[in-house]
Amino acid sequence: MTKSLLLLPGDGIGPEVIGEVKRLLAVLALDIAVEEALFGGAAIDATGLPITDETVARALASDAALMGAVGGPKWAGQAYDKRPEAGLLRLRSEMGVYANLRPARCFAALADASSLKREFVEGLDILFVRELVGGVYFGTPRGIEDIGGGERRGVNTQVYTSSEIRRVARTAFELARGRSNRVCSAEKSNVMEAGLLWKEEVTALHKAEYADVELSHMLADNMAMQLVKNPKQFDVIVTDNLFGDILSDEAAMLTGSLGMLPSAAIGEAGKPGLYEPIHGSAPDIAGQGLANPCAAILSFAMALRFSLGDAAAADRVEAAVDKALTGGARTRDIGGTLSTQEMGAAIIAAL
Amino acid sequence: MTKSLLLLPGDGIGPEVIGEVKRLLAVLALDIAVEEALFGGAAIDATGLPITDETVARALASDAALMGAVGGPKWAGQAYDKRPEAGLLRLRSEMGVYANLRPARCFAALADASSLKREFVEGLDILFVRELVGGVYFGTPRGIEDIGGGERRGVNTQVYTSSEIRRVARTAFELARGRSNRVCSAEKSNVMEAGLLWKEEVTALHKAEYADVELSHMLADNMAMQLVKNPKQFDVIVTDNLFGDILSDEAAMLTGSLGMLPSAAIGEAGKPGLYEPIHGSAPDIAGQGLANPCAAILSFAMALRFSLGDAAAADRVEAAVDKALTGGARTRDIGGTLSTQEMGAAIIAAL
Ligand SMILES: CC(C)[C@H](C(=O)O)[C@@H](O)C(=O)O
Numbered sequence: 001m002t003k004s005l006l007l008l009p010g011d012g013i014g015p016e017v018i019g020e021v022k023r024l025l026a027v028l029a030l031d032i033a034v035e036e037a038l039f040g041g042a043a044i045d046a047t048g049l050p051i052t053d054e055t056v057a058r059a060l061a062s063d064a065a066l067m068g069a070v071g072g073p074k075w076a077g078q079a080y081d082k083r084p085e086a087g088l089l090r091l092r093s094e095m096g097v098y099a100n101l102r103p104a105r106c107f108a109a110l111a112d113a114s115s116l117k118r119e120f121v122e123g124l125d126i127l128f129v130r131e132l133v134g135g136v137y138f139g140t141p142r143g144i145e146d147i148g149g150g151e152r153r154g155v156n157t158q159v160y161t162s163s164e165i166r167r168v169a170r171t172a173f174e175l176a177r178g179r180s181n182r183v184c185s186a187e188k189s190n191v192m193e194a195g196l197l198w199k200e201e202v203t204a205l206h207k208a209e210y211a212d213v214e215l216s217h218m219l220a221d222n223m224a225m226q227l228v229k230n231p232k233q234f235d236v237i238v239t240d241n242l243f244g245d246i247l248s249d250e251a252a253m254l255t256g257s258l259g260m261l262p263s264a265a266i267g268e269a270g271k272p273g274l275y276e277p278i279h280g281s282a283p284d285i286a287g288q289g290l291a292n293p294c295a296a297i298l299s300f301a302m303a304l305r306f307s308l309g310d311a312a313a314a315d316r317v318e319a320a321v322d323k324a325l326t327g328g329a330r331t332r333d334i335g336g337t338l339s340t341q342e343m344g345a346a347i348i349a350a351l
Numbered sequence: 352m353t354k355s356l357l358l359l360p361g362d363g364i365g366p367e368v369i370g371e372v373k374r375l376l377a378v379l380a381l382d383i384a385v386e387e388a389l390f391g392g393a394a395i396d397a398t399g400l401p402i403t404d405e406t407v408a409r410a411l412a413s414d415a416a417l418m419g420a421v422g423g424p425k426w427a428g429q430a431y432d433k434r435p436e437a438g439l440l441r442l443r444s445e446m447g448v449y450a451n452l453r454p455a456r457c458f459a460a461l462a463d464a465s466s467l468k469r470e471f472v473e474g475l476d477i478l479f480v481r482e483l484v485g486g487v488y489f490g491t492p493r494g495i496e497d498i499g500g501g502e503r504r505g506v507n508t509q510v511y512t513s514s515e516i517r518r519v520a521r522t523a524f525e526l527a528r529g530r531s532n533r534v535c536s537a538e539k540s541n542v543m544e545a546g547l548l549w550k551e552e553v554t555a556l557h558k559a560e561y562a563d564v565e566l567s568h569m570l571a572d573n574m575a576m577q578l579v580k581n582p583k584q585f586d587v588i589v590t591d592n593l594f595g596d597i598l599s600d601e602a603a604m605l606t607g608s609l610g611m612l613p614s615a616a617i618g619e620a621g622k623p624g625l626y627e628p629i630h631g632s633a634p635d636i637a638g639q640g641l642a643n644p645c646a647a648i649l650s651f652a653m654a655l656r657f658s659l660g661d662a663a664a665a666d667r668v669e670a671a672v673d674k675a676l677t678g679g680a681r682t683r684d685i686g687g688t689l690s691t692q693e694m695g696a697a698i699i700a701a702l
């Protein structure tokens with residue numbers, strides 16, 4: 001049955017890197033119906049909104065959505081509920097993609113690009129499973145209110161229920177079974193009750209259904225340190241939306257391979273997934289053909305694997321990226337001189 | 352006039368490292384009245400509470416309180432409001448020490464101990480100014496509630512008012528003037544209104560009173576990356592309680608000098624300050640004479656400077672630590688074999 005993929009190129013370098021995915025799609029000639037929609041700042045410019053109801057509906061009707069990046073200085077003055085990021089948060093929430101898979105993997109050919117000594121990052125392969133549709137990103141009450149005397153008060157709410165915690169922990173345990181079978185859960189249970197509930201629910205699920213997986217717990221501040229001290233101690237990490245945002249970015253930078261790192265956001269089985277390179281919109285280099293398309297292409301590979309039912313094609317794409325890299329193909333961010341299109345061409349040639 | 356210092360050795364390696372401060376105090380023979388009180392797990396064992404009203408009162412009546420560390424596996428089963436950390440949070444809050452100064456400084460003699468390549472950390476000298484008595488650590492509503500159907504809900508509240516933000520930003524700007532005159536403020540204003548208020552208030556104060564200081568803003572997730580990529584880009588960093596907890600720990604580990612790093616928590620002028628090494632209670636090495644007393648001794652130096660009105664003595668103590676290090680004195684954590692007491696003795700000898 002024909003699968004469907006919705007491309008959301010978005011802003012900054014988004015359209016350039018998604019452009020290379022399109023070229024790859026044309027070469028692969030898979031049975032996938034590809035559509036495209038405006039997203040983020042590009043959607044604001046056209047419609048006044050960072051995402052339209054119609055685009056949300058199309059994403060929900062597809063098998064996978066693949067985005068480039070959203071945001072940039074051009075839209076800094078937008079009202080809070082109409083900024084580019086609000087579109088991304090709405091899409092994540094409406095798609096119900098509660099588990100954000102963010103591999104922090106060090107590509108052997110790039111180990112020297114890290115600010116860390118080679119021995120600390122060579123072979124590094126951490127998989128973050130970040131809760132993506134709850135926590136302080138979505139909790140209410142929230143907002144800024146006037147409290148008199150020239151004073152304002154800003155509020156956000158960190159909130160998790162048992163089942164929100166359990167479903168993302170389940171994803172982490174399942175994925176760990178296919179890897180080194182170890183999960184580390186991060187929270188601040190020593191100062192936050194929401195973190196204590198997190199720890200208790202992860203512990204209970206582990207005991208009931210995943211006792212074969214090795215589970216450890218770590219305070220988020222300690223994890224920020226341990227990632228620097230000895231990142232290779234970690235296999236799968238499960239954590240909440242906010243800690244996951246920060247800690248997975250820290251881990252990504254450790255690898256020296258930032259322009260290489262994909263991500264997947266998945267929810268209930270059979271529901272569409274949302275895929276995106278983690279590098280962001282990079283407005284400083286947008287439109288210059290300097291962006292590294294590897295993260296977008298590897299995000300597409302994750303879409304093939306998790307949502308489009310074609311693990312063989314995913315393997316092929318991932319192998320082609322590895323081969324192109326090993327053959328010396330490099331964009332500027334990883335120490336080379338290739339343009340976005342030349343890097344895309346090198347990967348296609350390596351297929 | 353005689354100044355007063357309350358020692359709170361606490362748990363784990365706390366008593367050992369504070370022990371070396373006591374020896375140093377005896378040698379320095381300054382006009383300081385030194386007292387001592389139980390804190391953390393040690394106080395729980397004696398009184399059932401991690402801090403008593405009397406100890407809080409004594410801290411408030413002193414010029415400075417210097418703690419070792421609190422917590423450990425022994426007290427993991429404590430009720431949430433009576434765990435060791437609750438005592439620390441109560442003390443910070445009642446003392447009103449809203450600005451937590453956490454230097455992340457790389458000691459030249461220890462640059463090779465970092466997991467980062469030497470060129471990234473040599474000369475590193477970041478000063479975190481972390482808000483310490485507000486935010487999600489103290490916000491209400493908070494707690495865990497039963498919501499039926501075998502489900503629970505954990506809640507914490509991130510909350511800041513204009514004046515809470517302004518007073519800690521003021522501390523950061525003032526301190527920056529005595530350094531490289533640059534402040535970077537971190538928040539998640541793209542997803543949290545409390546972070547947006549933070550950014551707006553810091554910006555307004557800067558414009559009104561500190562336009563001579565260079566101010567930049569960075570999203571907390573990006574800062575987690577930039578600290579790894581190029582830590583030397585930072586001078587003074589101001590951020591909230593939770594981001595400060597995580598990001599300052601990340602930065603501390605970058606230096607390779609964790610056992611060396613002190614901290615100060617200060618509030619309104621004339622009010623007592625709270626000083627502590629950042630290394631924690633390290634239960635795994637407690638009682639073995641292996642702990643590095645430098646962080647505690649340097650925290651005492653910060654107390655001399657900020658609360659005990661003796662900058663000259665602070666300079667002497669800091670110079671002695673530098674001299675001892677340069678002379679090769681090292682505890683195990685920084686690649687040597689000296690015991691806690693031998694390291695303390697080396698510093699006293701270098702005075
Ligand atoms: C753009 C922003 C809203 C987003 C987030 O904070 O989740 C980004 O940092 C990410 O990690 O995907």
Ligand SMILES: CC(C)[C@H](C(=O)O)[C@@H](O)C(=O)O
Pocket residue numbers: 190191221436439596
């Ligand atoms: C012990 C704990 C409550 C504390 C905190 O989270 O503030 C510690 O991590 C710190 O940074 O001083």
